[in-house]
Amino acid sequence: MAVHRVAVLALDGVIPLDLAIPAQIFSARPETPYEMTLCALDATVATTAGFSLTADAGLAQLSAADTVIVPGAEPIPRLPDAVLGALAEARDRGKRVVSICTGAFALAAAGVLDGLHATTHWQHIDELERDFPEVTVDRDVLYVDEGDVLTSAGVCCGIDLCLHIVRRDLGAVVANRIARGLVAAPHRDGGQAQYVPAPVAVAGDASLSATRGWALERLAEPLTLRLLARHAGLSQRTFIRRFTEETGTTPLRWLLNARLGRARELLETTGRPVDRVARDCGLGTAANLRLHFRRALDTTPTAYRRTFQRASDPREPEPAR
Incomplete structure (x- = not known):
């Protein structure tokens, strides 16, 4: 793999x-091409935690990078x-430009976000919308992907965005492997509205995480809303409300995304025919899998496999019949 230079x-x-x-x-990892450099205007940078950092390079490194990432800063600085x-x-040179949290203000001030959709931490959404009317601000998302310009919501949503970038570059298997090392979710559904303070928080013992884990182990089965609600011991109406409050998305949308994630892994790591991948991830038929792949990823299962399945990868043998 060619080296991909990332300037933070x-x-x-x-x-x-x-x-x-x-x-x-x-x-740097054996399975990734990334080479990261910490850059800054000055050699020493103050942090919000009270300590300082020493940068490896100056602004000139940004022009040599393939991806430029701007983390958030507090208070939002005048640059x-x-x-x-x-x-x-x-941006003009075609680099991929990314922000995490309030880093979006730097991209907006530089004109990088003009005419695009973007997001930032929910506490600063109104400020971004007011100060930069040329930017279409998306309020209830974890991140926004505009091709070569990507922005994330507050703090930990940067994990979601960076894993999304890895998934785009290298496929679901590599992204999931990195996520497991971080003990992070490979993909979270929903938006940042679920993190805005609510009058009553969901108690830990009332979480629906056990039902989500149960469903992930049975994606190939015909899971229905009735079965999910029954596993959680709730009425369907209460289950839908609680699930949406907890995850920011509906149960069926979450289930579809989980099945698409499973399909991506199977396409990357096995030689199973597309129709069998569709059955094994719970999407039923090859036609249905192709439909959802086109809608979600703007590609086909076969094209996805061709892009991310490497000849050196081990192939799962087919079971004896």
Whole structure:
């Protein structure tokens, strides 16, 4: 794999967790092509945690990178022209430009987000919308993918976005392997509205995580809303309400995305025919699998397999008949 250079730009007052997310996910691994460099306007950068960081490189590294990532900073800084110009130039040169949390303000100030959809931490959504009317702000999403410009909501949503980038670059298997190492969800459904403070929080012992785990072990089976609600010991109406409050998405939408994720792994790691992949992930027929792949990923199962299945990967043998 050709080296893919990732430049993480630390602004003054950078949030350490925002910075640590891309630093961890895009660190060098045998199965990934990423080479990460910490960049900054000055050699030393103050953080919100009270300690300082030493950057490996200056703004010039942004022009040499393939992907530029801007973590959030607090308070949202007024950026010098040198930083804004470097970000605008990176975008003009066709680099992939990414923000985590309030890093979206830097991209917006540089004009990178003009005419695009974007998001940021829910506490700063109104501010982004007010200060940058050229940007269409999406309020209830974990991240926004506009091709070569991507933005994430608050803090930990940066994990979702960075894993999404890995999934785009290298496929679901590599992204899932990295997620397991982080003990993070490979893919979370729903939006950041589920994290806005609510009058009554969901108690830990009332969580529906056990039902979601039960469903993930039975994706090939005909799971219905009635079966899911029965496993949770709730009426269907209460189950739908609780599930949506807890995950930010409906039970059936969550189930569809889980089945698509399973299909992606099977296409990457096995030689099973497409119709069998469809059955094994619970989508029934090859035609149904193709329909949902086209809607969700704008590709076909066969094209996806061709892109992400490597000749050196072990193939799962077919069972004896």
